[in-house]
Amino acid sequence: MDFLLLLGILLAYMIGSIPTAVWVGKAFYNIDVRTQGSGNAGATNTIRVLGLKAGIPVLLVDVLKGFFAIKLMQWFLISGRGEPYDAYWLLAASVAVVIGHTFPLWAGFRGGKGVATLLGVGFGLFPFAALTALLVFIVVLLISRYVSLSSLAAGIGFPFLVFFVFPADHWIFYALAIAVAIFLPFTHRKNISRLLSGTESKLVLKKKDHPEKL
Numbered sequence: 001m002d003f004l005l006l007l008g009i010l011l012a013y014m015i016g017s018i019p020t021a022v023w024v025g026k027a028f029y030n031i032d033v034r035t036q037g038s039g040n041a042g043a044t045n046t047i048r049v050l051g052l053k054a055g056i057p058v059l060l061v062d063v064l065k066g067f068f069a070i071k072l073m074q075w076f077l078i079s080g081r082g083e084p085y086d087a088y089w090l091l092a093a094s095v096a097v098v099i100g101h102t103f104p105l106w107a108g109f110r111g112g113k114g115v116a117t118l119l120g121v122g123f124g125l126f127p128f129a130a131l132t133a134l135l136v137f138i139v140v141l142l143i144s145r146y147v148s149l150s151s152l153a154a155g156i157g158f159p160f161l162v163f164f165v166f167p168a169d170h171w172i173f174y175a176l177a178i179a180v181a182i183f184l185p186f187t188h189r190k191n192i193s194r195l196l197s198g199t200e201s202k203l204v205l206k207k208k209d210h211p212e213k214l
Contacts, residue, residue: 005089008076012069012093016100016117019107020061021046024054028213034110041104042112044147044203050211059116062101066120069097074124087170094121094176102187113187115151118180122158125173129161145202148191155184 021041025033029050037045043062047055073093077086101117103109122130137154141147162168162177185192194200 004076004079005073008073008089009092009096011072012096013100014105015065015069015072016097016102017104017106017111018061018065018100019104019111020058020065021112022104022107024058025050028054029211031211038201040112041107041110043116047203048201053213062112062116063120063123065101066094066097066117066122067124068120069093070121070124087172090125091172091176094125097121098183113151113184115155115184118155118184122180125176126162126166126168129158129166129177132161132165133158141203145204146195146200147203148188148200149195151184152188152192156181 019041021033021043025031025046031049033046033049034041037048039045043055043059046058070090070093073090077089098114098117098121100111102111102114104111119130119134122133133154136157137150140153141150144150159174159177159181162174168174168177191200
């Protein structure tokens with residue numbers, strides 16, 4: 001049983017390590033998105049560099065990585081001990097899949113900032129809180145056009161949703177929600193500096209600026 005759960009942690013990391021942005025860029029455009037734009041291997045930089053046709057699939061897959069890692073661990077828990085909900089193992093899977101996305105095995109340990117994958121984890125563990133956080137992200141993005149600011153607003157607000165609006169049923173999930181609010185500012189520390197200095201780039205979509213598919 002313990003071997004099965006440890007396997008789930010390893011698989012969560014490997015799932016997170018799928019470098020969606022890097023593979024899409026290289027396969028269809030012969031471009032490594034980490035060499036252009038912000039240099040980040042995530043959906044936002046993919047949209048900036050390659051456009052929505054490339055960025056939206058990257059976004060969806062990165063979200064699904066987090067969601068699938070949680071559901072896989074829940075399935076392992078049911079198979080191993082008949083318990084569909086074990087907070088500690090689910091926390092470990094959450095951490096593993098996000099670390100995989102941020103430091104991907106398959107792409108030289110240079111990945112994204114973990115926002116989309118964290119959202120997928122959220123949908124797996126706190127679906128209503130995650131959906132509300134997504135709405136916060138969209139509203140802030142529509143107003144500001146800053147993806148980084150929108151991610152920070154959603155991430156920092158997430159613990160308040162879990163604590164006061166959609167309470168979790170185990171203390172470890174409160175700790176996870178707080179960790180999200182700490183992790184996102186850490187991965188966005190350069191963006192925060194640019195926001196404070198007024199040099200952060202807004203999300204602007206100009207189809208003519210994007211490269212053609214191979």
